[in-house]
Each structure stands twice: as C-alpha cells, then as structure tokens.
Amino acid sequence: MSNGSVYVSELLGIPVLDQSGEEIGRVKDFFIAGGEIFPKVSSILYGFRKDYILPWEMVLIYNRRFISTKVSKSDRMPVELTRQEILIKRDILDKQIVDIHGAKVVRVNDLELQDIKGTLSLTSADVGVGGILRRLLGGKTREWWRKKFDEKGSKNLISWAFVGPIQPQLRRLELNISRQKVAQLLPQDIAHIMEQVSMKERELLFKSLDKNTAARTLSELDPDTQVKIVEKMDRGEASDILEIMPPDEAADVLGDLSEKSAQQIIQAMEKEEAAELQELLEHQEDTAGGMMTTEVFTVSPDFTCDEAILKIKETGREVETIYYLYVIDEQSTLLGICSLRDLLLSRWDQKISVGMTTHIKFVAPHSPQREVASLISKYNLLAIPVLDEEKKLLGIVTVDDVVDLLMSYYLRNT
Helix, strand or coil: CCCCCCEEEHCCCCEECCCCCCCCEEEEEEEEEEECCCEEEEEEEEEECCEEEHHHHHHEEEEEECCCEECHHCCCECCCCCCCCEEEEHCCCCEEEEEECCCCCEECCEEEEEECCCCEEEEEEEEHHHHHHHHHHHHHCHHHHHHHHHHHCCCEEEEEHCCCCCCCCCCCCCHHHHHHCCCCCCHHHHHHHCCCCCHHHHHHHHHHCCCCHHHHHHHHHCHHHHHHHHHHCCCCHHHHHHHHHHHHHHHHHHCCCCCHHHHHHHHHHHHHHHHHHHHHHHHCCHHHHHHHHHCCCEEECCCHHHHHHHHHHHHHHHHCCCCEEEEEECCCEEEEEEEHHHHHHHHCCCEEEHHCCCCCCCEECEEHHHHHHHHHHHCCCCCEEEEEECCCCEEEEEHHHHHHHHHHHHCCCC
C-alpha cells in the first residue's frame, strides 16, 4: 500500500511477518516522531507477550491484513517502553482536542495515516461516530462498512495541521496542542470551550490568551467559573484584566469574590479604575446601581452636532454604547438625551441642546432590576440613565444587561 489512507484501528492487531513469511508478532502500537506538521511513523511496536520494535525502514509491505518486513525472527529488537517516546495508541487515542471550527471539545476516536513521500504519516484525527464503530469492529471492518461510514458522514476528520506539534510525555492532548489555535476564536466560543474542559485545562487555556482576549472571554463565562479563574490568578494579572473589562462586568466579578481577594485586586489597580469599581461595589447587585456601567458618552450642551460627531470618533470606542448622547452640565446633572439618529439627521452647526429630548426616563441607583427591565421594555430603550437625587448622571443600564438578566432568569427556571 503506497497511496490512500488507513486508520490506526485497522492496523492494530494485524500480523507482522518476517522475511520468510512467518508471523513474528502482532501490531500493538506506532511510534511517531514529533516536530512535523504531519508526524511520521518512525517504528512499529509489535510482539505477543514480549514487545519488539520495528523501524519503519524495515517494512516491505503494509495493508489492512498484514505487515511484511525485512527482518528475520532471530533479528527482532526487544524494547522497554518509557514515557519519552510518543505512541499513537497510548498517548493520542481517546485524548481530547479542540475542534476550532466547531468551537467544541471532541475526543480522538481514531487516527488517519497516509503515505507522504514514502513515509506513513499521521494526517488526521477522526472525531466522528465512524471512528468509534471502526474501533469496535477493529480488523474485522469490511470495505462496505467503511464506505457506509463515509457516505453517512460519520467520519469527521480534523486535519493534524490544525492540531499542532506534539511533544514527548504528552499527558493530555487537548490544550497542549491547541491553545494557539483556540486563541484565534471569538471570546464567546473560547468561553464555550472552557466550560467543557477541566478546571486545570481552563487555567492553561486562559493563561494562553492575550489580556484583551482574556478580558472579553472572562466576561462571557458563568459567574462560578469567573470566580474560580480569577481566584487562581496572580493579583496583579487579575487587576490588569479586570481593568480592561467594562466596569459593570468587572464589578460583578469582584462582587462574587471573597472580600479579601476583591480588595487585593482593587489595590493592585490604577487609582482611577479602583475608585470607579469601589463605587460600583457599594450598590446592591440586584439594583440599577449594581447593573449600571459608568462608561457613558457625555457631551456639553454647547456642543454642536459636528463637534459631537468628532468626539464620538475620538472616544466612542471607550464606552459601551454610543446610541445615546447624554447632555450634562459642569456638575454632571443630566439635561437631556440626544439619540445618534437625531444627531446624524441634524444640521452640523446646530447646538446639540436644540435637538435633545428633556423628557427623560431614568431610574435611581436603588431601583430594583424588575423596574429597570420594565422601563426599558415599555419605552423600547437601548439604555436607561441612572440618576442620583440631584439628577446627576451616575451611569447607564443597557438593554444587553437586561437581556442577560432575563436569560439568567429563564435558564434558572427551565
């Protein structure tokens, strides 16, 4: 066999024949060499009760029924296995890897080998049902069964090019080989993957992310996982990541930590961010104050529409939403609100105070979540301001926060 592919499950257990055609053992496993995109099979582990090693150069013919070799029975080379080598069955089969296209964790059910430039190489991991059935049937798999698996789409191959290099002493396949690829996924997908792996692997995966991706991924995790991740982190590292997160989401994470941990992280932050989070933490979690973000786009009433547009371009990325412009005076008192739509439809030289609405729907920091959700729903708002008793703007609650709240309630009750 020099072309096409063969699966490891189809080769395990087949006879190994010496140069005279006598059976000298059965295939037990395959040694592979690391450092290649498609790792080469370097030797075969075979034998009956005792283990022998057969260099791939000594193979004459291989197919799904037998492996014919150049060696004689008396020339067999016994081997003592260590953890330094890499064996396909022992070290790779049944391990978990991350399917970066499906953004999920899958198990390696079988492995595809192909002849590449005269050398049998590991080319794909089969994570489909076909891989399981093939292993159950082993060498008894008939050709029509093979075709049937493929026709029904039960073969689900992940190219080894997407898996990555493997190293000796591979204890767990998944994160050792896929972290770099995982880091290219959307934070929502990374969070989904993290929820499917062990805590130790979550930590490894999270540490492999750059700070911006880590911050966005942390925002997508459920509160329990957030706490477990942050509690394991160095305080300085945790403060750096929480500073990148939207303040309301960072405050939620800190609020779920122990008082000691939260204060240690806050103390490691820059003064401005620390003060902002400390203020948010003073509000009850189930109130408007506990839901709000302090990243609000504000303008002076003297701004023209042209100046407001320029400010959006300069600083709009720093706030959670730019759909509403909040017009405040020097004491931060909210004077009015101008929607982005109204802004774009106004004359460029018009004062923003001319087009703003002064009929403001707002909530107090102690307003319950239900009231916030009710007002946003009733008036079809994208965000609602949170004002203190003197009508000073403290922050806003966005419709995203309300949707998250409703989803959380729905999931708890289904």
